Amino acid sequence: MHYASAALVALLAGTASAAIKDWQQCGGSGYQGETTCASGSGCVALSDFYSQCQPGAVSNPQPDPQPEEPAASSVLSASPTASSKPSGAGPGKQLQSGYYWVRGVTAPNYHKYVQSKPLYATGAAVLGDYTTAGQLQVQSGQLVQLVSGPGEKPEKLLYGIVSETRSINNASLALTWSESKNTYGTFKWGGDDLQWSVSGINRPNPSAWYICTGQLMYINLGNYMYQTPSGCADQTIHYYNDKTANN
Numbered sequence: 617m618h619y620a621s622a623a624l625v626a627l628l629a630g631t632a633s634a635a636i637k638d639w640q641q642c643g644g645s646g647y648q649g650e651t652t653c654a655s656g657s658g659c660v661a662l663s664d665f666y667s668q669c670q671p672g673a674v675s676n677p678q679p680d681p682q683p684e685e686p687a688a689s690s691v692l693s694a695s696p697t698a699s700s701k702p703s704g705a706g707p708g709k710q711l712q713s714g715y716y717w718v719r720g721v722t723a724p725n726y727h728k729y730v731q732s733k734p735l736y737a738t739g740a741a742v743l744g745d746y747t748t749a750g751q752l753q754v755q756s757g758q759l760v761q762l763v764s765g766p767g768e769k770p771e772k773l774l775y776g777i778v779s780e781t782r783s784i785n786n787a788s789l790a791l792t793w794s795e796s797k798n799t800y801g802t803f804k805w806g807g808d809d810l811q812w813s814v815s816g817i818n819r820p821n822p823s824a825w826y827i828c829t830g831q832l833m834y835i836n837l838g839n840y841m842y843q844t845p846s847g848c849a850d851q852t853i854h855y856y857n858d859k860t861a862n863n
């Protein structure tokens with residue numbers, strides 16, 4: 617949904633909007649929640665599909681220049697139907713050939729699995745329940761998630777997008793899912809660890825991730841298990857290939 621449209625709809629509906637906490641979602645294509653950040657924070661676009669409240673930021677919830685404001689009538693008609701539509705039916709609970717389950721292995725994210733929220737749709741990348749685990753692979757430096765139905769050809773993929781905008785403590789980069797390829801840095805497996813690197817940033821641990829409030833995934837550019845931001849847990853993330861994802 618258009619950010620301004622969401623605000624306008626909330627206004628027209630006469631709903632009081634509760635301010636969104638720092639580092640939580642405030643916009644993006646398909647997003648239907650509140651759009652007002654807490655005082656002193658601004659809504660910043662990390663991709664077409666994900667905007668986030670950041671302390672001290674000037675609100676800039678649109679990544680691209682937008683066309684002129686839609687007419688009020690189109691705002692009203694668009695609002696009830698707008699939703700983040702799954703990009704595919706999803707591959708189900710049996711692991712498809714060539715893909716992996718990818719998960720955290722330590723508390724508080726023991727056997728929590730990489731997936732998209734909403735499932736199989738563009739938007740936030742989270743560590744979530746084993747019953748909704750995503751099926752992933754690294755292909756030519758891209759982190760991909762299979763979102764088409766079992767055996768469906770051609771396969772439909774979502775790509776893990778790394779934000780170039782730094783988030784929490786200026787030491788983390790949000791991961792979101794998109795139908796377009798990632799253009800910032802390269803994913804690879806280091807053993808069974810999901811790693812990311814980019815030229816110009818020397819990470820002390822290329823396998824270091826943060827899982828923060830809302831189970832949102834961030835690349836940790838700093839040290840692993842050191843100066844962990846409040847609301848976040850350190851995690852490394854690992855693949856395995858049993859037939860089904862287990863608890």
Ligand SMILES: *[C@@H]1O[C@H](CO)[C@@H](O)[C@H](O)[C@H]1NC(C)=O
Nearest residue numbers: 672782785786787788817837
């Ligand atoms: C964030 O980190 C980058 C890279 O170390 C640095 O250049 C920048 O000044 C930092 N920004 C803030 C607000 O601390």
